[in-house]
Amino acid sequence: MKQLFTLLTAVCLFVCEKANTQAVLNELYTDPGAGKHEFFELYNTNPSGSFSVNNLTMVTFFDISGQRGFYVLDLPNMSVASRDFFVGSAAIPFNYQSHTNSTASDFNWNDAALLTNQGYLKKWVQGVANPFDGNLFYDQAALPANFNDFFYRRSGSGASYSIFLYNNGQLINTFIGGTGGSSTVLTVIVNMPPLFVDMSGASPDFTITFTGYGSLPVESVTQDAGSDNGYIRAMDGACATWDKSSSSSQHTPKASNGSLTASAGSVSVSAAISRGTAAAGSTVNYDVVAAPASYFPIELQVYTDVGATSGKLDPTDAYVESNTENVISNGPFYTKFYPYTAHVLIAVKTSAGCLDKILFIPNALVLSVKMISFTGSQDKDLVTLEWKAEANEEASRFEIQKSTNGIDFSSGGMITATGKTGYEEYSFTTPAPGAGKAIYRLRIFNKTGKVEYSSSLIFESKEDQENSLTILNNPVSDKLNLRFESSGREIDLLVADMSGRVVIQQKLSSTKGTNSWSLPVPVGMKSGTYIVALSDGTRHYSAKFIKQ
Numbered sequence: 291m292k293q294l295f296t297l298l299t300a301v302c303l304f305v306c307e308k309a310n311t312q313a314v315l316n317e318l319y320t321d322p323g324a325g326k327h328e329f330f331e332l333y334n335t336n337p338s339g340s341f342s343v344n345n346l347t348m349v350t351f352f353d354i355s356g357q358r359g360f361y362v363l364d365l366p367n368m369s370v371a372s373r374d375f376f377v378g379s380a381a382i383p384f385n386y387q388s389h390t391n392s393t394a395s396d397f398n399w400n401d402a403a404l405l406t407n408q409g410y411l412k413k414w415v416q417g418v419a420n421p422f423d424g425n426l427f428y429d430q431a432a433l434p435a436n437f438n439d440f441f442y443r444r445s446g447s448g449a450s451y452s453i454f455l456y457n458n459g460q461l462i463n464t465f466i467g468g469t470g471g472s473s474t475v476l477t478v479i480v481n482m483p484p485l486f487v488d489m490s491g492a493s494p495d496f497t498i499t500f501t502g503y504g505s506l507p508v509e510s511v512t513q514d515a516g517s518d519n520g521y522i523r524a525m526d527g528a529c530a531t532w533d534k535s536s537s538s539s540q541h542t543p544k545a546s547n548g549s550l551t552a553s554a555g556s557v558s559v560s561a562a563i564s565r566g567t568a569a570a571g572s573t574v575n576y577d578v579v580a581a582p583a584s585y586f587p588i589e590l591q592v593y594t595d596v597g598a599t600s601g602k603l604d605p606t607d608a609y610v611e612s613n614t615e616n617v618i619s620n621g622p623f624y625t626k627f628y629p630y631t632a633h634v635l636i637a638v639k640t641s642a643g644c645l646d647k648i649l650f651i652p653n654a655l656v657l658s659v660k661m662i663s664f665t666g667s668q669d670k671d672l673v674t675l676e677w678k679a680e681a682n683e684e685a686s687r688f689e690i691q692k693s694t695n696g697i698d699f700s701s702g703g704m705i706t707a708t709g710k711t712g713y714e715e716y717s718f719t720t721p722a723p724g725a726g727k728a729i730y731r732l733r734i735f736n737k738t739g740k741v742e743y744s745s746s747l748i749f750e751s752k753e754d755q756e757n758s759l760t761i762l763n764n765p766v767s768d769k770l771n772l773r774f775e776s777s778g779r780e781i782d783l784l785v786a787d788m789s790g791r792v793v794i795q796q797k798l799s800s801t802k803g804t805n806s807w808s809l810p811v812p813v814g815m816k817s818g819t820y821i822v823a824l825s826d827g828t829r830h831y832s833a834k835f836i837k838q
Contacts, residue, residue, distance in 0.1 A: 312336035313346065313455075314463050314643045315509075316375065316523050319386050319541055320441035320451055323518030326386050328438055329379035329395060331543050332370065332455075333527040335639055337591040338609040340369040343376055344408055345493045347459075351452040351479055352442035358478065359415040359428055361440050364490055366397050366409035373526075373605045377543045380438045386541055387518055394544035400436050408491035411437065416482065427483035441520075443468075448476045450514050451521075459487070459496030462643055464506060465532070467521050468514035480504040507584065507642070525550045529644035549602040550637075555646035557581040557588060557638050560622075562740050563653045565630065572630040574651060577621030578638075585646070587616045591637040592625045601650045603635050658736050659685035659707075664744045666730065668722050673749050675718045675730055682707060682714035689733040690718050695784055696729050696746065696792040723749060727823055727832055729790045746790025748821060759824055762806075765836040770794075770809045770822065778802030779826040783809075786821050793820070800826075811837065 317331035330348070334341050344367040349360050363378070370376035379395040386392065397404060399411045414428040423430050443450050450468030452475065454461060466475065485498045511521055513534045522539055524531040525548040535541055561576040578588055590613050597607035613623040627634065634651040662678040679685060685707035692702035708714055722728070732744035762771035774781070778801055785794035793815055798807060815837055823832040 312341040312643070313343065313370070313376070313457070314527055315453065315455055315465055316526060316547065317520065317535075317541055317543065318441060318451070318453065318465065318467070318522075319520040319535075319543075320467065321443065321515045321517055321519050322386060322438065326518060327380040327384035328441055329377055329384060329386060329541075329543055330441075332376040333523075334370045334372055334374050334376065335527045335637075335643060335645055336372050337593070337612055337637070338372050340371050342367070342369050344368070344491060345458045345489075347456040347487060347489065349454045349456065349485075349487075349498070350441055351444070351476070353444045353446075353478070354442070357415050358482070359413065359431075360482075360485055361442070362410075362412045362414060362485075362487055363399060363440065364408075364410045364412075364487075364493070366404055366407040367491060368396055368407070370396075371605075372609070373603070375544050379543075380440070381436065386543070387535075388540075392543065399440065405490075408493075410490060411440070414485060424488050425486050428485060443514075448472055448478075449510075452476060452479060454498075456487075456496070456498075458494055461506070464508040465521070466508050466510045467532075467534075469510050469512050471512055473508060473510045473512075475503045475506060475508060477504065509644075523547055525554070525645075527645045529555060529640055529642065529646050549599075549604070550645055550648040554648075555638065557585060557640070557646045559590070559636065559638055559647075559649055561634075561636055561649055561651045562738075563634060563651055564740075565653060566626075568630055570630070571626045571628045572632075572653060573624055573626050574634045574636075575622050575624045576636055576649075576651075577623065578615045578618055581618065585640040585642075586618075587614050587641055588646075589614045589639040590623065591639060592627070593635040593637070594627050594629075595633040595635050595650065600633070601635075603637060603648050607635060658738075658740060658742065659734060661732070661734065661742075661744055662713075664732060664747065666747045666749065668749050671722050673720050673722045673728070673730070675720070675732075675747070677716050677732060677744065679714050679716070680712065683709060683711045684736050684738075686735040686737045688716060689735070690720070691731050691733050692720075693729040693731075693746075693790075694726060695795070696786050696790045697795075699729075699731065702730070726825065727821070729786075731790065748786065748788065748790050759822070759831040759833050761822065761833050761835045765838045766811060767838050768811060770811055770835070772807045772809070772822070772824075774800070774805050774807075774824060774831070776800035776802060776805050776826060781805075782825045784823045786823070787816075788819055788821070 313332045313334050316333035319329045343365040346365040348363040377395040378397050382395050382398040383391040383393050413431045413433050415431045417429040420429045449466035453465045455463040480503050482500045487496050489495050511532045519535045522535045528550050558580040560579050564573045566572040592610040593607040597604040610627050611625045615621055633653045636649040638646040640646050660680040664677040666675045688705045690703040691699040693699040728749050729746050731746045734742045760773040781798040781800050786792045817837050
């Protein structure tokens with residue numbers, strides 16, 4: 291049974307535009323010359339597996355001699371492979387530009403077989419003559435045979451072509467062409483009444499509420515398509531690369547328009563490969579480090595570059611894994627791959643379903659600086675940090691990072707590597723913590739750009755060694771029992787192991803005077819020595835305990 295999906299508000303419309311999807315518009319042949327036929331091409335940005343277009347709906351706007359409305363194309367029950375193309379046309383075979391009798395199309399929207407394959411093409415004219423045709427504000431009108439004006443070209447100011455692509459009733463791609471400088475949906479469309487779309491087969495019905503479409507993000511081209519032309523992405527599925535087709539940019543239904551490169555787009559991604567062995571594989575780490583807020587969620591698709599063309603994503607490159615950053619802090623990610631010597635490609639896909647860029651990550655055998663030890667000592671008011679490095683010639687610099695909670699680190703100093711080959715020793719002196727504790731670690735920069743971190747060291751102030759915090763059960767088994775003389779403020783509690791790894795962190799309410807708490811320790815907390823630290827905002831207290 292069909293379901294009813296209704297877009298009720300402008301807020302929902304904005305969310306729906308951001309829904310991650312597998313297919314985007316890739317070519318639009320809007321102005322066929324004499325004896326030529328309209329067509330459109332979709333590109334499947336899904337990294338693996340085929341995608342059914344049965345739930346896709348394409349809607350175009352027309353304004354003919356005072357009659358306004360929409361053409362609605364319910365796509366048939368057919369599939370498109372990963373990183374491949376799907377084409378619909380006004381005829382098969384069809385003619386376009388300098389090509390005749392092309393069969394590079396998956397279906398003909400004038401073919402009666404479209405209805406038997408769970409698809410249709412309908413014309414809805416704004417009007418109320420027939421309230422029983424499924425639309426209260428539109429009347430269905432007959433289409434001429436061999437209909438070849440699905441991409442209607444309107445005259446006047448504003449967009450000449452307005453094309454909307456939906457997936458299960460969610461708006462996933464909006465294209466406007468010939469805008470005369472505008473990049474927003476026509477006001478007349480925003481003011482159109484709701485349009486009900488009765489989908490065939492098991493696809494969900496939905497209602498389009500155009501209120502709010504004026505503020506939707508769109509893809510646009512400011513030029514009108516000339517005779518025997520249309521619009522085309524410069525690279526397959528690439529965001530914001532639409533252009534008017536011309537003698538130098540020809541339509542290529544069912545064939546590639548070109549492949550994205552790392553220099554394209556607006557999303558910045560850091561990535562590096564840690565080379566392993568044939569048995570264990572290698573690992574690529576990757577992370578979005580900067581991107582416009584509207585681009586999230588951002589999907590990062592990992593491929594091994596084993597296809598026909600090195601450095602470019604093609605259908606024979608092997609898909610490995612995808613990860614998504616809903617916010618910029620979600621990364622980094624680590625993906626293991628085989629063969630361990632393979633180069634890696636990362637496709638960056640935005641919330642609109644289009645591709646921002648394709649990164650090529652070379653897999654070269656690169657040495658990294660190796661930390662032999664990282665130690666420290668505290669003497670009166672100074673903390674001295676010392677470390678020993680092997681393959682020192684591969685190091686660029688060492689950043690000393692400091693934290694009070696084991697989570698948020700800031701830079702406490704920088705030492706440039708000496709460049710000496712092989713073994714080298716370093717030291718760094720810094721003031722001891724005046725109150726509370728200080729946690730130190732090293733951020734190690736390799737000459738290749740790779741970044742690694744040392745273990746952490748913890749130092750306490752002398753004042754905190756004599757405080758009003760008491761551990762009532764030491765050693766600790768399943769509960770940590772504390773007594774604390776409080777000023778009555780909210781208490782920040784933190785428990786960390788001797789390397790600085792935080793295992794418990796929470797806030798405790800307190801009353802002025804003596805307070806007692808019994809805290810369960812986490813399941814799987816290993817045996818060893820730990821530090822519990824409390825802070826009431828002005829004073830810091832800590833004590834050690836042993837976990838059995």
